[in-house]
Amino acid sequence: MNPVARGSIQSGLEALPARLGHHLQGATNWLIHRSRPALLQLSASWRRSLQLRVATTTTIVTGLIVLLIGVFLVDQIGKGVLKAKRDASISQASLGLESATAQFEGLTPGDLSGIRQAVDQITSDPTPSTGPLSGSLFTKVVRSTDQAVNRQLGVSQLIPDELRRQVDRGTMAVQYAPVRVPGQSGEAPGLIVGQPLTTQAGAFELYYLFPLTAEQKTLGLVQRTVLIAGLALVLLVAAIAALVTRQVVRPVRVAAQTAGRLAGGALSERITVSGEDDIALLGESFNNMANSLQQQIRRLENLSRLQQRFTSDVSHELRTPLTTIRMAAELLYGSREDFTPALARSVELLTNELDRFESLLADLLEISRYDAGAAHLETEQVDIRGIAERAVAAAGSLAARHGVELRAELGDRPVLAEVDARRVERVLRNLLGNALDHAEGRPVTVRVAADEAAVAVTVRDEGVGLRPGEAALVFNRFWRGDPSRSRLTGGTGLGLAISLEDVRLHHGWLQAWGARGRGAVFRMTLPRVAGGPLDSSPLPLEPPEVLA
Amino acid sequence: MKPRVLVVDDDSSLAEMLGIVLRSEGFEPAFVPDGSRALSAFREVKPDIVLLDLMLPGMSGIDVCRAIRAESGTPIIMLTAKTDTVDIVLGLESGADDYVVKPFKPKELTARMRARLRRYDEAGGETLLIGPPDSAVSIDVQAHQVVRDGAQISLTPLEFDLLVALARKPRQVFTREVLLEQVWGYRHAADTRLVNVHVQRLRSKVERDPERPEVVLTVRGVGYKAGPP
Numbered sequence: 001m002n003p004v005a006r007g008s009i010q011s012g013l014e015a016l017p018a019r020l021g022h023h024l025q026g027a028t029n030w031l032i033h034r035s036r037p038a039l040l041q042l043s044a045s046w047r048r049s050l051q052l053r054v055a056t057t058t059t060i061v062t063g064l065i066v067l068l069i070g071v072f073l074v075d076q077i078g079k080g081v082l083k084a085k086r087d088a089s090i091s092q093a094s095l096g097l098e099s100a101t102a103q104f105e106g107l108t109p110g111d112l113s114g115i116r117q118a119v120d121q122i123t124s125d126p127t128p129s130t131g132p133l134s135g136s137l138f139t140k141v142v143r144s145t146d147q148a149v150n151r152q153l154g155v156s157q158l159i160p161d162e163l164r165r166q167v168d169r170g171t172m173a174v175q176y177a178p179v180r181v182p183g184q185s186g187e188a189p190g191l192i193v194g195q196p197l198t199t200q201a202g203a204f205e206l207y208y209l210f211p212l213t214a215e216q217k218t219l220g221l222v223q224r225t226v227l228i229a230g231l232a233l234v235l236l237v238a239a240i241a242a243l244v245t246r247q248v249v250r251p252v253r254v255a256a257q258t259a260g261r262l263a264g265g266a267l268s269e270r271i272t273v274s275g276e277d278d279i280a281l282l283g284e285s286f287n288n289m290a291n292s293l294q295q296q297i298r299r300l301e302n303l304s305r306l307q308q309r310f311t312s313d314v315s316h317e318l319r320t321p322l323t324t325i326r327m328a329a330e331l332l333y334g335s336r337e338d339f340t341p342a343l344a345r346s347v348e349l350l351t352n353e354l355d356r357f358e359s360l361l362a363d364l365l366e367i368s369r370y371d372a373g374a375a376h377l378e379t380e381q382v383d384i385r386g387i388a389e390r391a392v393a394a395a396g397s398l399a400a401r402h403g404v405e406l407r408a409e410l411g412d413r414p415v416l417a418e419v420d421a422r423r424v425e426r427v428l429r430n431l432l433g434n435a436l437d438h439a440e441g442r443p444v445t446v447r448v449a450a451d452e453a454a455v456a457v458t459v460r461d462e463g464v465g466l467r468p469g470e471a472a473l474v475f476n477r478f479w480r481g482d483p484s485r486s487r488l489t490g491g492t493g494l495g496l497a498i499s500l501e502d503v504r505l506h507h508g509w510l511q512a513w514g515a516r517g518r519g520a521v522f523r524m525t526l527p528r529v530a531g532g533p534l535d536s537s538p539l540p541l542e543p544p545e546v547l548a
Numbered sequence: 549m550k551p552r553v554l555v556v557d558d559d560s561s562l563a564e565m566l567g568i569v570l571r572s573e574g575f576e577p578a579f580v581p582d583g584s585r586a587l588s589a590f591r592e593v594k595p596d597i598v599l600l601d602l603m604l605p606g607m608s609g610i611d612v613c614r615a616i617r618a619e620s621g622t623p624i625i626m627l628t629a630k631t632d633t634v635d636i637v638l639g640l641e642s643g644a645d646d647y648v649v650k651p652f653k654p655k656e657l658t659a660r661m662r663a664r665l666r667r668y669d670e671a672g673g674e675t676l677l678i679g680p681p682d683s684a685v686s687i688d689v690q691a692h693q694v695v696r697d698g699a700q701i702s703l704t705p706l707e708f709d710l711l712v713a714l715a716r717k718p719r720q721v722f723t724r725e726v727l728l729e730q731v732w733g734y735r736h737a738a739d740t741r742l743v744n745v746h747v748q749r750l751r752s753k754v755e756r757d758p759e760r761p762e763v764v765l766t767v768r769g770v771g772y773k774a775g776p777p
Binding site: 312315316319320321322323325330358365374376378380381382386390416421 | 603629631723740
């Protein structure tokens with residue numbers, strides 16, 4: 001296609017992206033500078049909304065395809081229109097050649113007035129009534145190959161040199177160039193057909209100048225139509241994509257929300273299923289899953305309730321006769337001086353073993369309560385130091401019996417935390433009992449410390465310690481470090497296991513460290529706020545002097 | 549005069565054993581094995597203190613406790629085999645002053661009973677004032693009377709003791725452990741549930757709005773204190 005024609009047709013199309021780009025850049029700058037939050041929100045919904053993503057990508061892809069098709073269409077139509085015009089112009093020009101030659105009949109090369117008359121006759125010749133372009137406006141120009149003649153004739157219409165050279169070579173030539181439109185000022189894109197005009201008065205060139213105004217109008221209309229149709233198509237596709245995605249996405253969203261509520265404990269949540277399509281299938285499967293989950297959980301809950309009930313019943317049934325036995329034993333124990341030595345010793349043994357039996361029963365019931373999931377945390381804001389003080393005081397007599405020095409480094413600032421004081425005290429009592437049991441006469445130290453998120457209590461002894469790998473075993477039920485060791489305190493073997501459960505209930509940590517002959521450290525770390533996160537402990541597990 | 553004890557327990561061996569222990573400790577026990585007959589026995593015996601098993605045939609210990617509490621402030625000590633907080637709090641909320649978990653040592657039980665029977669030294673006819681000045685709670689220690697806004701408030705002896713303990717040292721903060729020792733006679737044992745439940749019961753009687761207490765104030769992380777007089 002000729003550069004001029006293409007330029008005129010495509011200038012609109014080319015200018016559009018440039019203008020749009022300019023606007024877009026301006027808009028983006030504005031967005032970035034003035035409304036970063038809005039941009040963030042947009043990127044957030046881009047990441048979250050499948051619907052937005054699908055609709056946008058579909059729109060972009062469709063837009064590109066429609067743009068390609070549009071450009072191709074406009075190009076083809078333009079080419080077709082121009083070709084038709086060109087063919088018609090050429091045949092129109094060929095038709096005119098003969099009559100133009102006739103105008104020069106009988107003239108000699110020097111007859112300038114005759115030539116001017118002939119030229120005027122040809123160029124002023126009104127719109128021909130014959131030929132393919134009859135009735136349309138065009139102008140004719142006659143030029144001489146001789147520049148002097150041209151000057152005298154006063155030929156004003158500019159003809160491109162390139163075209164003239166071709167015509168001078170004696171062939172018909174066609175070129176697109178701006179032409180003056182008859183009856184109008186200014187120039188318009190046009191088509192110039194040039195042909196040599198050989199007469200008795202010399203060699204002339206006959207140019208037909210056809211303005212392409214009508215064609216330009218037609219192509220403009222085609223462009224606008226294609227543009228509007230394309231835009232409408234893109235919008236339509238975007239709407240369809242959004243609608244279709246919505247149909248798929250909505251049930252998925254409903255399923256996600258329902259799953260969330262299910263996970264939150266609303267076990268009777270279900271999806272309303274309608275129809276028989278894939279989405280309905282999803283809903284049905286989801287509901288089936290929820291049903292079977294609910295059944296399983298109910299069964300487990302039932303089991304747990306039964307277990308809890310059993311524990312409670314066993315507890316009551318065992319405790320009542322035990323109370324009677326306990327009272328009878330105490331009564332006997334009170335008057336053991338009146339008995340024979342054998343009887344008196346028997347009563348002593350009976351009483352002591354009753355104590356052991358009782359604590360074993362209490363521990364067994366406690367641990368089965370944990371196993372049944374019946375243990376609940378009752379937190380309140382308390383000073384951990386107070387609990388530690390009570391536990392240390394309670395362990396005082398045991399420490400004295402073992403000849404162990406009990407040190408408490410509790411600090412002088414209150415250490416407040418939201419904990420179940422009863423359970424924490426039980427943990428500390430267990431840890432202290434355990435430490436005293438293994439201290440071998442060396443001191444036992446209790447430390448309390450806190451940071452923003454956690455409180456920690458360590459109980460350290462410098463006794464037998466633990467063998468490698470035993471730190472993980474000490475919390476096992478009825479685990480005994482050295483089976484040959486005689487039991488001093490008559491611990492039940494469940495103390496540390498219960499302590500671990502107590503700490504777990506607080507979402508805390510209970511850890512042990514030990515080295516053979518260097519003692520052991522038990523560290524309890526609890527979040528200061530019930531259920532709060534725990535990343536580190538305010539106290540080291542391994543004693544600093546061991547690390548150094 | 550020997551203090552009279554009403555033992556409500558369906559286990560005949562335990563009841564008999566309790567009888568032996570109580571008599572040897574200087575109490576005068578009476579027995580009723582059935583919850584439904586407990587209230588009539590209570591009216592008949594007029595005990596100084598009640599020992600109440602929570603698992604009873606006929607009528608549950610909780611209901612017996614409520615029924616007795618509805619007509620009298622006589623100290624009630626629960627005998628319970630259940631250590632779950634729910635059970636204990638339920639028992640305390642139904643009006644029991646204290647509880648003993650089975651199996652208990654006889655000494656522990658009698659110490660607890662004596663603490664409940666021991667009254668404050670009512671030396672001098674002092675009148676204590678606590679709470680907001682415009683509507684102070686006035687406690688006549690000798691007459692065992694509590695008056696607020698001209699109306700008499702009926703408190704059980706335990707609630708009265710609790711209030712007097714707080715009111716005698718109005719600026720002091722009492723930890724729950726100290727209260728347990730002063731009011732309930734505990735040593736070392738720290739069942740703060742006992743204090744919490746009774747403070748709530750006390751508040752429901754003396755406060756204008758128990759949700760926003762003015763008389764018995766909570767000191768977070770420490771304990772309780774009396775409102776400024």
